[in-house]
Structure formats: structure tokens, C-alpha cells
Amino acid sequence: MLGRSLTYDMVVIGGGPGGYPTAIKAGQLGMKVACIEMRGRLGGTCLNVGCIPSKALLHSSHLYEEAAKGWGPHGISADNVKMDLDKLMKHKAKTVTGLTGGIEGLFKKYKVDYFKGKGEITAPGSVAMHPMEGGPAQTLSTKNIVIATGSVPAGVPGATVTVDNDAKVIVDSTGCLDLEKIPEKLIVIGAGVIGLEMGSVWRRLGTEVTVVEYLDRITPGIDDEIAKKFKQILEKQGMKFKMGYAVKSATNEGGKGKLVMDPVGGGATETLEADVILSATGRVPYTEGLGAENVGVKLGARGMVEIDDHFATNVPGIYAIGDAVRGAICSVYTLPQRSSQHRAQPGWLCARRGREREGRWCGEESLYARCDV
Numbered sequence: 001m002l003g004r005s006l007t008y009d010m011v012v013i014g015g016g017p018g019g020y021p022t023a024i025k026a027g028q029l030g031m032k033v034a035c036i037e038m039r040g041r042l043g044g045t046c047l048n049v050g051c052i053p054s055k056a057l058l059h060s061s062h063l064y065e066e067a068a069k070g071w072g073p074h075g076i077s078a079d080n081v082k083m084d085l086d087k088l089m090k091h092k093a094k095t096v097t098g099l100t101g102g103i104e105g106l107f108k109k110y111k112v113d114y115f116k117g118k119g120e121i122t123a124p125g126s127v128a129m130h131p132m133e134g135g136p137a138q139t140l141s142t143k144n145i146v147i148a149t150g151s152v153p154a155g156v157p158g159a160t161v162t163v164d165n166d167a168k169v170i171v172d173s174t175g176c177l178d179l180e181k182i183p184e185k186l187i188v189i190g191a192g193v194i195g196l197e198m199g200s201v202w203r204r205l206g207t208e209v210t211v212v213e214y215l216d217r218i219t220p221g222i223d224d225e226i227a228k229k230f231k232q233i234l235e236k237q238g239m240k241f242k243m244g245y246a247v248k249s250a251t252n253e254g255g256k257g258k259l260v261m262d263p264v265g266g267g268a269t270e271t272l273e274a275d276v277i278l279s280a281t282g283r284v285p286y287t288e289g290l291g292a293e294n295v296g297v298k299l300g301a302r303g304m305v306e307i308d309d310h311f312a313t314n315v316p317g318i319y320a321i322g323d324a325v326r327g328a329i330c331s332v333y334t335l336p337q338r339s340s341q342h343r344a345q346p347g348w349l350c351a352r353r354g355r356e357r358e359g360r361w362c363g364e365e366s367l368y369a370r371c372d373v
């Protein structure tokens with residue numbers, strides 16, 4: 001990259017489903033564009049530690065469960081069906097790298113300059129790129145900046161839950177996608193889509209799964225009747241639910257997970273134990289170190305970047321998209337549709353095109369748990 005001009009029409013900060021289609025579309029439109037990603041791989045949460053690896057595990061675990069239990073009534077016997085977790089994880093990793101590598105290929109094709117580092121807005125039209133491998137920051141000058149920094153797992157409100165994915169006892173979704181052995185018992189905090197998907201994966205592989213939820217229903221935001229039916233189906237499949245409990249703490253007690261919780265309606269404190277406890281209480285926008293305060297980009301509740309209906313922030317020339325802005329945490333909402341009168345805006349144009357590319361994922365897979373709902 002050194003020796004080349006570091007002046008761009010657009011700099012995109014974040015290479016997830018918000019950022020990478022935006023950068024590609026800008027390249028297709030003939031803009032000089034750069035994308036800065038600090039993960040070391042393109043594709044963001046979705047491709048690396050979200051939609052794709054979770055669906056890979058859901059698919060593999062479904063095949064295993066079918067072969068182990070589901071074929072008998074059809075007269076097909078498959079004795080001694082075994083799960084090799086190491087191979088399963090390798091298959092998942094290969095699925096991920098195939099896709100993330102594909103985006104790098106598209107970046108090359110459409111002449112998007114890819115910087116591995118952390119982007120910090122230092123002034124309107126100026127982004128400091130702090131390289132991953134260390135060393136001095138490079139300044140990228142640009143007409144347009146697109147914030148696509150995504151989201152990270154939320155904490156459990158009012159509780160002491162310290163996630164340590166390396167220790168593999170108290171984990172978030174990233175850690176739960178990467179367990180090295182099949183736990184005997186798993187507790188999932190939160191009956192949202194991510195928690196239920198992860199719970200389904202491990203239950204199919206033989207884990208006893210208990211979901212602890214504050215509310216009296218699962219999958220908030222989804223139609224009541226569907227949620228009710230969905231819970232019945234999951235229960236029939238063997239998943240257990242503790243509804244109406246407020247988690248107070250989840251701790252690693254010498255390699256075992258201990259969860260303390262209070263019934264929301266009053267009553268005695270209860271304790272559960274498991275090999276692994278998954279904290280899955282949603283996600284919050286990620287804007288740490290972005291430099292929003294350097295230029296006065298307005299952040300709203302929970303650090304969400306505020307935008308108008310054209311993806312524009314309050315600072316001219318700075319746009320935002322994806323999980324970092326309002327709307328559902330979901331790849332498809334990362335790329336909302338806008339009316340034709342806004343097509344002239346670079347941020348909008350790229351975003352809309354992205355939606356066409358990504359739209360199928362959410363509809364097909366956001367409630368991927370193999371049931372008849």
C-alpha cells in the first residue's frame with residue numbers, strides 16, 4: 001500500500017455484511033475506495049463468528065441427529081453413528097475461510113484497498129488506520145466515511161457474568177461455536193434466536209441443555225403464537241426451559257459453571273450447575289476507539305450511531321450502516337431498502353445493493369432450528 005495515494009472517494013470502517021458490500025459496490029461504481037477491518041479477516045461477525053459458523057454447526061448436528069435417531073422409522077438402520085467433534089469443527093472452519101477468502105477476491109476484482117487495522121476518525125474526511133501488526137498510523141483522506149463497525153455480545157443486565165472464551169466455561173456465542181468437547185450440561189442465558197440456535201446444536205450432539213430466560217416467553221419480537229409453538233417443539237426435542245428467572249451471577253468454579261438466579265415473581269434463589277454457561281442476551285453496537293467523539297458523530301442509546309433515513313449521521317460526509325445503527329441485529333437489516341429519490345447518495349447506493357445480495361440469509365435462517373413453525 002505504501003507509495004500509493006491515500007486519498008479516497010470513500011473509506012469504509014468495518015468489513016462485515018454492512019461494510020464489505022458497501023465497499024464492493026463503491027468499487028463497482030468506479031469510486032476509489034478503502035475498507036479497514038481490524039479482525040484480520042473480512043466478513044465481520046456474520047461470516048466469522050455468527051450466521052455462517054452457526055449454520056454450519058446446525059447443519060452438521062442435524063445430519064448427525066438424523067442418522068443417529070431419525071432414520072429407524074424409515075427402515076434405515078445406521079448402527080454405531082459417531083460424532084468426531086474435531087472434524088466437525090474443521091468443516092465449520094473450512095466453510096468460513098472459503099467465504100471470507102471469496103470476499104478478498106471480490107475486493108481485488110473491484111479494486112477495493114483492504115487495510116488490516118483499526119480505523120479511527122480523526123477529523124471530517126480523515127481516518128487514521130492503526131495497522132494490526134503495530135507501527136505508525138497511516139492517514140487516509142476521503143470525501144465519504146462509512147461506519148460499519150457492527151456489534152458485540154451484550155452483558156447480562158444487573159448480573160455478574162464474566163465471559164472468558166479461552167477457559168470455555170462461561171462463554172458468549174463466539175466461544176460456544178468453538179468448544180473442544182461436547183459438554184454434558186449447557187446452560188443458555190437468554191431465549192433469543194442465538195441462544196436457541198446454539199442450544200439446538202449442542203443438544204443434538206447429546207448435551208443436556210437448560211435455557212434460563214427473564215421473560216415468560218421465548219424469542220422476543222416474534223409473534224406470540226409462533227413463539228409458543230416453537231417452545232413446545234424445542235421442549236419435545238429435549239430442551240429444558242426455566243422461564244421468569246433473573247440471573248444474578250454465572251461463575252467459573254474450578255472449571256465448572258455455577259449460575260445463581262432469582263425467580264422474577266419472587267421466591268427462593270436457585271442455583272444451577274453446568275460444564276458450560278452461554279451468555280446470549282443480545283448484542284450491542286460497537287464503536288469503541290472509532291473516534292466518533294473527535295468529530296461529534298451523535299451516538300444514541302447503548303452507543304448506537306444515530307442516522308437519518310438516508311444513512312447519514314449528523315456530520316456531513318459520514319454515514320453509518322449495519323448493527324452499529326438502529327434496527328434488528330440481523331444481516332438483512334444491515335442493508336435496509338430506501339426510496340429511489342436517495343439513490344444519488346453513495347452510502348445509500350452501496351447499502352441497497354448489498355441488501356439484494358444478502359437478503360436471503362435472514363429470511364431463511366434467522367430461526368434455523370429444524371421445526372415446523
Ligand SMILES: Cc1cc2nc3c(=O)[nH]c(=O)nc-3n(C[C@H](O)[C@H](O)[C@H](O)COP(=O)(O)OP(=O)(O)OC[C@H]3O[C@@H](n4cnc5c(N)ncnc54)[C@H](O)[C@@H]3O)c2cc1C
Nearest residue numbers: 014016017018038044045046050051119150322323330331
Ligand atoms: C451466533 C450468531 C448467529 C447469527 N446468525 C444470523 C443469521 O442467521 N442471519 C442473520 O441475518 N444474522 C445473523 N446474525 C447477526 C449478523 O451476524 C449481524 O447482523 C451482521 O454481522 C452485522 O453486520 P455488520 O457489518 O453491521 O457488523 P459485523 O458483522 O459485526 O462487522 C463489523 C466489523 O467491523 C470491524 N470493526 C469494528 N470496529 C472497527 C474499527 N474501528 N476499525 C476497523 N474495523 C472495525 C469488526 O472487527 C467487524 O469485523 C448472527 C450473529 C451471531 C453472533
